[in-house]
Amino acid sequence: MNNILITGGAGFLGPMLAAKLLKDPSNSVVLTDLQTPPQPNGVADTANLERVASNLTMTGDIERLVLMRPKWRAVFIFHGIMSQGCEENPALSTKVNLEATQALLTAVSQHKSNDNQKPRIVYASTQAVYGPPYTTGGPITDDTPGTPVGVYGTHKLIMEAHINDLNRRGIIDAFSVRLPTVVVRPGAPSRSAAAFLSGMVREPMAGLECIVPIEDRAARQVICSPRVMIENFVRVMQAPSDAMPAHVRAVYMPGISVTVGDMYDAFVKVCGKDKLELLRTERDPEAERLLNSWPQTADFGNARRLGLGCDDTCVQIYQEYVDSLTELKL
Numbered sequence: 001m002n003n004i005l006i007t008g009g010a011g012f013l014g015p016m017l018a019a020k021l022l023k024d025p026s027n028s029v030v031l032t033d034l035q036t037p038p039q040p041n042g043v044a045d046t047a048n049l050e051r052v053a054s055n056l057t058m059t060g061d062i063e064r065l066v067l068m069r070p071k072w073r074a075v076f077i078f079h080g081i082m083s084q085g086c087e088e089n090p091a092l093s094t095k096v097n098l099e100a101t102q103a104l105l106t107a108v109s110q111h112k113s114n115d116n117q118k119p120r121i122v123y124a125s126t127q128a129v130y131g132p133p134y135t136t137g138g139p140i141t142d143d144t145p146g147t148p149v150g151v152y153g154t155h156k157l158i159m160e161a162h163i164n165d166l167n168r169r170g171i172i173d174a175f176s177v178r179l180p181t182v183v184v185r186p187g188a189p190s191r192s193a194a195a196f197l198s199g200m201v202r203e204p205m206a207g208l209e210c211i212v213p214i215e216d217r218a219a220r221q222v223i224c225s226p227r228v229m230i231e232n233f234v235r236v237m238q239a240p241s242d243a244m245p246a247h248v249r250a251v252y253m254p255g256i257s258v259t260v261g262d263m264y265d266a267f268v269k270v271c272g273k274d275k276l277e278l279l280r281t282e283r284d285p286e287a288e289r290l291l292n293s294w295p296q297t298a299d300f301g302n303a304r305r306l307g308l309g310c311d312d313t314c315v316q317i318y319q320e321y322v323d324s325l326t327e328l329k330l
């Protein structure tokens with residue numbers, strides 16, 4: 001069996017990845033979060049799924065978790081505090097996004113299997129590691145340095161540097177993946193400055209109002225669909241270790257560059273003009289500051305060389321979400 005551990009297992013991406021991995025009967029998944037994660041949507045056969053509660057700021061919980069299997073094929077590090085949550089409580093971000101992640105990496109590296117093969121670690125970083133002046137001065141390339149504006153991006157970048165060094169020293173076998181904003185996130189809004197990017201489809205489709213914190217319709221964001229993101233996670237899990245230099249492990253996951261105006265146009269096409277009245281603009285300078293500091297366009301060179309996929313259009317992304325609502329009702 002390929003034993004695969006996913007932290008942040010009650011969040012947005014963890015359960016979706018679990019559902020995808022469990023389509024292959026040779027995979028066995030352990031999903032963990034602060035509370036025992038619910039069963040992911042779309043998983044009928046739970047024989048290869050175990051769901052456990054663990055607080056990763058507790059050393060004992062990490063040890064217990066890592067010892068659950070004699071050997072791990074992969075570890076997806078998804079737990080964390082999101083952008084606005086980090087800005088409001090930097091100490092919590094230090095505890096969860098830095099210290100707990102570092103402790104988990106140490107525990108995984110010390111957990112030796114009989115054949116001494118290291119698990120592939122996939123660390124969910126973020127495009128918020130990029131910042132001015134590079135985010136406003138043209139596309140992000142593989143050579144763009146990280147210059148985050150915000151606690152969240154700063155802590156992710158620190159962890160990426162740590163992962164680069166552990167990987168270079170042969171202690172772990174890892175990639176860090178810098179995620180664009182994944183849209184549309186179902187359920188409740190996250191504590192992210194980018195939460196409205198999902199909310200502006202999800203809320204009106206549920207008959208609720210969504211507040212758009214940005215007035216400028218020309219403002220750009222890089223987004224991708226959950227479907228493409230999950231497919232790309234699996235590809236990163238399978239990528240050869242030498243696909244990138246041993247000390248350069250971070251790759252910007254592909255997304256599409258869209259303006260707020262593009263999103264309104266796609267909204268009208270997919271959700272209908274009548275729902276426009278549920279979108280209300282109310283400027284939030286703090287959310288705007290974070291959003292405007294993130295990438296606007298990128299060329300995704302390393303990602304393409306790794307064989308990662310990309311969405312086509314904002315309409316396609318929104319349509320996939322609306323179709324998923326219909327599937328849930330059937």
Ligand SMILES: NC(=O)c1ccc[n+]([C@@H]2O[C@H](COP(=O)([O-])OP(=O)(O)OC[C@H]3O[C@@H](n4cnc5c(N)ncnc54)[C@H](O)[C@@H]3O)[C@@H](O)[C@H]2O)c1
Nearest residue numbers: 008010011012013034055056078079080124126179181182
């Ligand atoms: N979703 C996106 O658009 C996006 C964009 C960029 C980066 N990312 C990164 O991808 C990863 C997954 O994203 P997501 O949207 O699924 O996140 P999420 O916020 O939905 O889930 C994160 C989970 O981490 C858990 N957690 C927090 N503290 C913990 C602790 N002490 N111990 C154990 N679990 C703890 C939370 O309970 C939560 O369920 C995150 O690390 C995030 O930073 C996501």
